[in-house]
Amino acid sequence: MDTLDSLNAAINYIEEHLDNEINYQQAAQIACFSEHHFKRMFSFLAGIPLSEYVRRRRLTLAALELRDNNKKVIDVALKYGYLSPDSFSRAFQELHHTLPSRVKQTGVSLKAYPPISFQISIKGDVEMKYRFVEKDSFHVVGYKEVMQPENGDFNPTLWSTLTDEDYANLEMLRSEDVDLSGVLNITVNTCHGPDQSEEALEYYIAVVTDQVAPAHLAALEIPKQQWAVFDAEGEMPDALTNTWSRIYTDWFPTSGYELTEAPEIVKNVDDTKIEIWIPVQKG
Template sequence: MDWLERMNRALDYIESHLDDEIDYTVMAGEAYCSEYHFSRMFSSISGISLSEYIRRRRLTLAAFEIQKTDIRIIDVAIKYGYESSDSFARAFHKIHGIKPSEARNKGVQLKAFPRISFQISIKGDVEMEYRIENLDFELRIIGKSKMVKTSRAFKTIPTLWNCAKKDGFMQKLIDMSWENPKCKLEGLLGVCGKEAAITDEEFDYFMGVRYDGEITDDMETLIIPQSTWAVFPNVVEAWKRLYSEWIPTSGYELANLPCIECYYGPKHKPRHELWVPVVPK
């Protein structure tokens, strides 16, 4: 079963559970992927967050039911996962621009969001540089975490680092940084989803460095077990192409560990890299 077929199996699961509870572990399992990576992969490829896609599909089906049947609005709301008619009405209005009860009026205009079907085209006209790093030891990372909205990650994360530079936290990390690194992962580290679990709307972004010494009470410790990593230069470009271009053709699966953004010193080339945990297929 290839990558594209697995992703569409996950979509089949979503579609068959729109009027039921969706088990995100099962859904990601259909794609042979962890929950951590599935939501980011989905958003990267489709251009819409996973939760927003599910919300739009449910409200599309809800509108069809209200139009075609005499079912009570509250029953439709409960069927599609809303705890009250008020919360359903707000969500319905946000998508369709009218109240649920108004959907029964003749000639009213509604919005239908069709089911997504993944079809991917690999152009191959621009190469992707990468290397494989096998780390046979655990990574002990010291730092702090911040909650980041997934949809604004590319804007928020640089701002977090700029703030860390201004308030002295970045210099504190530099002062703690590994003096004799065991591998090339020795810069300032941004760990995307410190618990190896990422929600669709937001995730913990852990800012830190590898460090084996004593820490102060205002710092957290993050341990990442030994793993194999695919390493890409240029963090922003790598994020844009990872899920749609490299993973489908690489012969690797994504491991159930967080990705790491590594930012090096001024004279290092490249200036930053994306470390992605992988396992061979």
């Protein structure tokens, strides 16, 4: 099953569970991604967060049920995941610009958001610069933050908390590495919680080194891996954001490659160029 088929199968799963609790980890497994990457890819492809898509679809179905059946507002609210008629009415009015109690009235206008499906589209001849790199295992040391992002959002606080002295200390630990020189931004999907079922992200600002991590820093072993390395060139951060988007919307669906469970790395080359290292394997 290719990437587009897997994504559409995940959407079918979500559609089948709109009137029940949606297990986003299971949806992500159907799509052959981690939960974070699934939500991130959905957001890039659909243009809205997955949570917003689910909200719109549930309120679309709720409007149809209220219009075509003699169901109570509270029963429809509970069916589609709202704990009270008030919260349901607020969400319903925000989307449909009318109250749930008025949908049967003549002339009331409702909004419908149909199920989404992903297809390949031709967007124009815009090149993407990338290369494949086979790299043996290596060791990094740096500052670490654990996050639990929603819908693919990625907003670490390390960016704003590290000082020039912190970066200088990292540079003192750095070993020479032909491929990954300088200070790196590394993201790892992990599981946390007592039963290891809570997906989280570990974010590192780190350097490749052969030294043992000092007590105030964290260490990470990155295994031997094949990487697809993409060049983001131009004015930052727009060039970086656009390249990330095209990796998910243009490259993965048509490349025949899949993400593997390994870290993603961002390497600053200069003020106008950044490399994005994506761990991949042939699908």
